[in-house]
Amino acid sequence: MSKGLPKRSEDYSLWYNELVKRADLAENSAVRGCMVIKPYGFSIWEKMQAELDRMFKKTGHSNAYFPLFIPKSYLSREASHVEGFAKECAVVTHYRLKADPSGKGVIVDPEAALEEELIVRPTSETVIWSTYKNWIQSYRDLPLLINQWANVVRWEMRTRLFLRTSEFLWQEGHTAHETKKEAEEETIRMMNVYATFAENFMALPVIKGKKSESEKFAGAESTYCIEAMMQDGKALQAGTSHFLGQNFAKAFDVKFATREGGLEYVWGTSWGVSTRLMGALIMAHSDDQGLVLPPKLAPIQVVIIPIFKREDELEAIRAKANEIMESLEDLGISVKFDDRDTHKPGWKFAEYELKGVPLRLGIGPRDLANNTVEMARRDTLSKSVVDLDEHLAATIKETLADIQESIYRKASAFTQEKTTTVDTWEDFVEVLEQKGGFIAAHWDGTAETEERIKEQTKATIRCIPLDQQAEEGSCILTGKPSVGRVLFARAY
Amino acid sequence: MSKGLPKRSEDYSLWYNELVKRADLAENSAVRGCMVIKPYGFSIWEKMQAELDRMFKKTGHSNAYFPLFIPKSYLSREASHVEGFAKECAVVTHYRLKADPSGKGVIVDPEAALEEELIVRPTSETVIWSTYKNWIQSYRDLPLLINQWANVVRWEMRTRLFLRTSEFLWQEGHTAHETKKEAEEETIRMMNVYATFAENFMALPVIKGKKSESEKFAGAESTYCIEAMMQDGKALQAGTSHFLGQNFAKAFDVKFATREGGLEYVWGTSWGVSTRLMGALIMAHSDDQGLVLPPKLAPIQVVIIPIFKREDELEAIRAKANEIMESLEDLGISVKFDDRDTHKPGWKFAEYELKGVPLRLGIGPRDLANNTVEMARRDTLSKSVVDLDEHLAATIKETLADIQESIYRKASAFTQEKTTTVDTWEDFVEVLEQKGGFIAAHWDGTAETEERIKEQTKATIRCIPLDQQAEEGSCILTGKPSVGRVLFARAY
Numbered sequence: 001m002s003k004g005l006p007k008r009s010e011d012y013s014l015w016y017n018e019l020v021k022r023a024d025l026a027e028n029s030a031v032r033g034c035m036v037i038k039p040y041g042f043s044i045w046e047k048m049q050a051e052l053d054r055m056f057k058k059t060g061h062s063n064a065y066f067p068l069f070i071p072k073s074y075l076s077r078e079a080s081h082v083e084g085f086a087k088e089c090a091v092v093t094h095y096r097l098k099a100d101p102s103g104k105g106v107i108v109d110p111e112a113a114l115e116e117e118l119i120v121r122p123t124s125e126t127v128i129w130s131t132y133k134n135w136i137q138s139y140r141d142l143p144l145l146i147n148q149w150a151n152v153v154r155w156e157m158r159t160r161l162f163l164r165t166s167e168f169l170w171q172e173g174h175t176a177h178e179t180k181k182e183a184e185e186e187t188i189r190m191m192n193v194y195a196t197f198a199e200n201f202m203a204l205p206v207i208k209g210k211k212s213e214s215e216k217f218a219g220a221e222s223t224y225c226i227e228a229m230m231q232d233g234k235a236l237q238a239g240t241s242h243f244l245g246q247n248f249a250k251a252f253d254v255k256f257a258t259r260e261g262g263l264e265y266v267w268g269t270s271w272g273v274s275t276r277l278m279g280a281l282i283m284a285h286s287d288d289q290g291l292v293l294p295p296k297l298a299p300i301q302v303v304i305i306p307i308f309k310r311e312d313e314l315e316a317i318r319a320k321a322n323e324i325m326e327s328l329e330d331l332g333i334s335v336k337f338d339d340r341d342t343h344k345p346g347w348k349f350a351e352y353e354l355k356g357v358p359l360r361l362g363i364g365p366r367d368l369a370n371n372t373v374e375m376a377r378r379d380t381l382s383k384s385v386v387d388l389d390e391h392l393a394a395t396i397k398e399t400l401a402d403i404q405e406s407i408y409r410k411a412s413a414f415t416q417e418k419t420t421t422v423d424t425w426e427d428f429v430e431v432l433e434q435k436g437g438f439i440a441a442h443w444d445g446t447a448e449t450e451e452r453i454k455e456q457t458k459a460t461i462r463c464i465p466l467d468q469q470a471e472e473g474s475c476i477l478t479g480k481p482s483v484g485r486v487l488f489a490r491a492y
Numbered sequence: 493m494s495k496g497l498p499k500r501s502e503d504y505s506l507w508y509n510e511l512v513k514r515a516d517l518a519e520n521s522a523v524r525g526c527m528v529i530k531p532y533g534f535s536i537w538e539k540m541q542a543e544l545d546r547m548f549k550k551t552g553h554s555n556a557y558f559p560l561f562i563p564k565s566y567l568s569r570e571a572s573h574v575e576g577f578a579k580e581c582a583v584v585t586h587y588r589l590k591a592d593p594s595g596k597g598v599i600v601d602p603e604a605a606l607e608e609e610l611i612v613r614p615t616s617e618t619v620i621w622s623t624y625k626n627w628i629q630s631y632r633d634l635p636l637l638i639n640q641w642a643n644v645v646r647w648e649m650r651t652r653l654f655l656r657t658s659e660f661l662w663q664e665g666h667t668a669h670e671t672k673k674e675a676e677e678e679t680i681r682m683m684n685v686y687a688t689f690a691e692n693f694m695a696l697p698v699i700k701g702k703k704s705e706s707e708k709f710a711g712a713e714s715t716y717c718i719e720a721m722m723q724d725g726k727a728l729q730a731g732t733s734h735f736l737g738q739n740f741a742k743a744f745d746v747k748f749a750t751r752e753g754g755l756e757y758v759w760g761t762s763w764g765v766s767t768r769l770m771g772a773l774i775m776a777h778s779d780d781q782g783l784v785l786p787p788k789l790a791p792i793q794v795v796i797i798p799i800f801k802r803e804d805e806l807e808a809i810r811a812k813a814n815e816i817m818e819s820l821e822d823l824g825i826s827v828k829f830d831d832r833d834t835h836k837p838g839w840k841f842a843e844y845e846l847k848g849v850p851l852r853l854g855i856g857p858r859d860l861a862n863n864t865v866e867m868a869r870r871d872t873l874s875k876s877v878v879d880l881d882e883h884l885a886a887t888i889k890e891t892l893a894d895i896q897e898s899i900y901r902k903a904s905a906f907t908q909e910k911t912t913t914v915d916t917w918e919d920f921v922e923v924l925e926q927k928g929g930f931i932a933a934h935w936d937g938t939a940e941t942e943e944r945i946k947e948q949t950k951a952t953i954r955c956i957p958l959d960q961q962a963e964e965g966s967c968i969l970t971g972k973p974s975v976g977r978v979l980f981a982r983a984y
Contacts, residue, residue: 030566030622031610034559039638042556064534067526068612068643068659069582072589074522076597086589090561091600092612093585095647097564097578105568108583108609117600118523120560120584120612130522140834146531151560151643155587167560342632 005354007288012232016283020161023291023354025278033159033166037275040355043299045169045278049149051201051296052171052273055193061145061173066127068151069118074126077251081125084218088155090120090166120153125219125244125270128174129252136176136266138257143186144176152274162279163236163492170274176266178256180245183267187243190271191224194239202277203294203408204228204284205415206238207438207487209463214447217270221245227462227487229415230283233436235462235489238280244268279492284411285379291356292379294407295400302328302335302396303357307345307364314339317363320388324361324373327393333400353378358403359396379403379410421485425476428488432457438489442482444475453477459488497846499780504724508775512653515783515846517770525651525658529767532847535791537661537770541641543693543788544663544765547685553637553665558619560643561610566618569743573617576710580647582612582658612645617711617736617762620666621744628668628758630749635678636668644766654771655728655984662766668758670748672737675759679735682763683716686731694769695786695900696720696776697907698730699930699979701955706939709762713737719954719979721907722775725928727954727981730772733763771984776903777871783848784871786899787892794820794827794888795849799837799856806831809855812880816853816865819885825892845870850895851888871895871902913977920968920980924949930981934974936967945969951980 005022006014020026025041028034037045053063069092075082096112121127128146135141149171156166173190177183191208198204206226216223220242228238249255249265258264285292295301304324306317321337328335336357338348345362352360362374367388376383377399386395418437422428431439443449443461453476454460468484475482497514498506512518517533520526529537545555561584567574588604613619620638627633641663648658665682669675683700690696698718708715712734720730741747741757750756777784787793796816798809813829820827828849830840837854844852854866859880868875869891878887910929914920923931935941935953945968946952960976967974 027623027626029559029619031559031561031563031619034561036559036623037557039554039556043554046555062531062535063538064531065529065661067521067523067528068645069523069526071523072600073597075589082589082598086591086598089587089589090584090610091586091589092582093600094583095581097567097574097581097583097611099578105565106574106578108564108585118582119589127521127523131519131528134519153560169557 005288005290008231015288017161019282019286019290023356025282026161028161033156035161035165035167037169040299041278044281044293044297045275047297047299048201048277049171052197053149055197056147056171056173059145059189059193061147061175063148064146065148065150066124066131068121070121070124070127072117072119074130075119077126078219078247081219081247081251085122085154089122090153090155092118092120121150122152122154123270123272124148124150124152124172125174125248126252129248129254129268132174132176132266133252133254136254136256139178139259142176142178142256142266143182145173145186146175147171147173160279162275162282165275168275170272172270172272175269176249176254177269178258178267180267183245183269184243187222187224187241187269187271190269191226191239191241194241194271194273195226198226198228198238198277198280199408201294201296202281202284203296203404203411204238204280205408205412207463207465209465209468209487211240211463212447212450212461212486214450215461217242219244219247220270221247225463227438227489227491228280228284229411229418229437229489230280230492231414232283233418233490235438235491236276236280236283237462237491238277239271239273241271242269244270285407286356289350289381290354292407293356293358295358295404298356298358299334300336300352300355300357301333301400302359302361303348303352304335304337304361304363305345305348305352306337306339307362307367313365314341316365316368320363320368324388324392328396331393331397333393333397349376353381358400375399377403379407419487422476423473428476429457432459432488432490436490438462438487440485440487441476442473442484443486444478444480444482449475449477449480453488458490460491462487462489462491497780497782500723507780509653511774511778511782515848517774517783518653520653525648527653527657527659529661532791533770536773536785536789537767539789539791540693540769541663544689545641547689548639548663548665551637551681551685553639553667555640556638557640557642558616558623560613562613562616562619564609564611566622567611569618570711570739573711573743577614577646581614582645582647584610584612613642614644614646615762615764616640616642616644616664617666617740618744621740621746621760624666624668624758625744625746628746628748631670631751634668634670634748634758635674637665637678638667639663639665652771654767654774657767660767662764664762664764667761668741668746669761670750670759672759675737675761676735678761679714679716679733679763682761683718683731683733686733686763686765687718690718690720690730690769690772691900693786693788694773694776695788695896695903696730696772697900697904699955699957701957701960701979703732703955704939704942704953704978706942707953709734711736711739712762713739717955719930719981720772720776721903721910721929721981722772722984723906724775725910725982727930727983728768728772728775729954729983730769731763731765734761736760736762777899778848781842781873782846784899785848785850787850787896790848790850791826792828792844792847792849793825793892794851794853795840795844796827796829796853796855797837797840797844798829798831799854799859805857806833808857808860812855812860816880816884820888823885823889825885825889841868845873850892867891869895871899911979914968915965917968921949924951924980924982928982930954930979932977932979933968934965934976935978936970936972936974941967941969941972945980950982952983954979954981954983
């Protein structure tokens with residue numbers, strides 16, 4: 001590392017961009033808006049994927065794979081769906097290149113135009129429901145609970161690594177049910193799975209809620225979401241779960257023979273989280289020294305760094321380090337021993353702080369003599385001396401659990417601190433400008449007011465919280481009656 | 493199931509297509525040439541992925557992710573590469589749709605043409621080596637050992653589920669090395685990883701070898717491969733590993749500071765296997781009753797089917813089945829108890845035969861009385877009566893291991909039986925027509941002869957086997973001198 005990161009307090013946005021690059025998480029590619037996810041960043045994503053996949057399977061879902069391309073006409077089948085996605089579609093129009101007659105490079109072969117253009121999937125409802133039509137005949141084929149891990153493309157003009165990229169990786173669940181009630185329950189179930197994952201694994205407190213009509217998914221009856229608060233006071237939508245009603249069933253004519261002998265349209269849901277979660281993970285916990293990773297998602301949970309001048313010192317340390325590593329691996333803890341002689345310990349300390357390794361053990365000759373080891377926590381940057389005895393592995397395991405919990409508690413306290421209840425327009429604007437965060441305020445329930453607030457302040461309704469209290473009040477902008485507070489924030 | 497599968501002996505091709513569909517592995521989608529991988533098929537692919545991923549990581553590779561799109565100009569940087577792929581490229585030319593002025597549906601927005609067209613990756617060497625240029629400065633950055641799991645698109649006119657589809661799933665390894673020797677060793681190492689995976693997990697015997705110049709990868713110095721024999725006597729290329737020399741390093745100007753203080757181009761490799769392996773797995777082992785899956789890749793290894801007439805009989809069977817399931821799960825064996833009352837046992841037997849579940853246990857009231865269970869092997873379709881005692885789980889575990897091994901032995905014997913050594917053109921043509929399989933024959937080493945043989949017989953050189961014996965002979969077509977036999981076959 002040449003020099004320190006920019007400070008969060010000075011330029012949060014620059015801090016984020018630099019951190020993503022320097023911690024080897026991702027970088028921009030030569031292709032506009034598309035990122036390269038580097039091995040270290042990808043190893044974090046792999047851990048997130050593995051856990052989510054386990055949770056999806058535990059709730060009865062199976063993985064499958066559907067085509068990357070969607071015929072243009074399919075998109076148009078559901079009116080609001082195409083309206084929502086038409087402006088950001090990458091379109092395949094040809095299937096062949098040929099040598100440039102000028103003799104240099106290749107050109108698109110004009111004779112190889114597709115009869116119907118293909119859209120690179122921005123989401124897969126249309127291609128999946130066109131398939132479900134053949135899979136679903138009777139109530140016996142339901143519920144159909146399917147997930148796919150895939151790349152999707154939504155053309156973006158202004159992109160940011162992980163947060164907004166033209167291509168991103170995600171999972172999309174697509175389920176089909178007999179009844180409205182079952183589909184609604186599934187929608188809520190998956191929102192809860194996302195919330196549990198965010199809180200238990202990402203150490204990220206989230207607000208569960210419902211989107212306003214203007215913010216719901218294009219083609220859904222209603223959209224549920226989890227919203228998280230970042231350190232700069234901006235909110236981030238971390239996952240969405242949509243109740244599709246019978247919209248896509250009607251668009252693709254998916255009917256089933258009911259238990260009663262009738263024929264009805266199927267009820268649907270879809271739900272997804274993406275590599276955007278990486279952005280949330282980074283922005284929620286990290287500091288001016290670099291990443292702070294919750295142990296449950298850290299590719300390396302413990303790093304051991306030898307502090308030595310002579311080769312024989314290293315050998316003694318190595319023997320001890322091997323013992324420690326073995327005892328940690330027995331407990332399922334991932335550990336790395338960095339014995340490179342090309343870098344000094346101080347450099348390594350800074351490097352693993354940047355990379356967010358939760359625990360660092362430093363061992364030098366004096367430690368060996370005292371039978372101790374220096375343990376440094378990444379989250380608090382605090383150090384302690386620990387006995388190098390048979391309890392070490394258990395101590396480390398407990399400490400990792402404590403780190404996981406404290407990161408969550410810290411983020412949770414921060415989210416609470418950044419949540420303000422206001423009753424007037426003046427307070428709303430002032431809190432937004434001075435403090436940011438979530439603002440709980442009354443709203444008259446109309447899309448017009450929502451839009452005017454957005455235009456004037458850049459704040460949007462993040463959600464109508466599931467735990468919204470019935471409370472009579474007056475809309476902060478129009479003064480019209482409201483039945484409960486919704487959460488506003490500026491957002492990523 | 494309405495009726496039986498077509499017979500292999502009558503129409504192998506139809507048998508394959510029907511089997512893929514009826515066993516719920518995959519189906520054609522509404523998008524030309526693109527398949528839907530159904531949940532059961534995908535669960536087999538997931539098991540293959542998991543094992544391969546483990547093997548790649550064990551040999552030091554990390555996963556990463558690179559963009560789906562490749563700028564058109566990148567493809568042209570390596571001359572033979574672009575020549576190899578230009579004719580099958582899906583090209584993105586626009587990034588937006590708009591409402592059709594006629595009022596119906598959407599059209600491509602002519603104002604949203606890309607400045608430079610983007611190719612949907614047919615393989616990722618170009619976009620990856622353009623990235624490696626920034627990642628590699630010195631020998632300290634080498635070797636760089638990276639893999640990605642991704643979808644790729646190669647536009648195909650004639651497609652077949654799993655074997656040849658316009659979009660397919662695969663992994664592509666891309667490594668960079670200091671020396672030619674190291675890169676060559678990596679190329680061979682990964683070919684060996686593929687061979688080990690095919691033999692130990694897919695129970696698929698393979699021939700390791702080198703491709704002829706005409707058959708090597710577009711952009712490689714040399715291509716190594718594993719070739720397998722299918723039941724209809726046609727060969728299938730199951731995986732390839734390419735030594736790229738310095739071709740892509742030169743095309744993308746990737747140089748490194750050497751240990752000696754010089755500046756040199758990096759040496760590269762790439763290697764991949766795809767969902768084509770699913771085709772190989774199906775075609776190598778299955779029979780007229782359906783799939784035969786090697787236990788190591790079977791999503792369900794054991795199915796228990798209750799044989800009952802009355803509800804109280806089912807209850808007694810269920811209690812016993814639960815005991816068995818628990819003891820099997822303790823040994824890491826995946827097991828399913830199919831107690832649906834909507835289907836008769838005979839229907840279920842046929843269904844799980846079709847799906848290739850390696851072992852079936854049938855339990856009825858008489859079995860309970862005798863404290864036995866009927867065990868049926870999918871591979872041999874043989875049945876035996878086994879004691880329902882504390883040894884049952886161990887017996888099943890041994891039987892699964894035996895099935896894994898017998899499937900391999902059977903395929904291996906078949907491959908040997910289908911390998912013929914010939915010395916004359918007449919014999920070559922006759923064996924090809926009458927028997928098919930691999931033909932070990934002398935070849936004069938020229939691309940012209942190779943091409944003429946292909947034109948006349950549709951047979952190609954599958955590989956120059958790694959264990960080729962030095963042997964003087966005469967080319968079967970031209971009579972010109974040859975130094976050793978190569979393997980010919982008609983191939984998928």
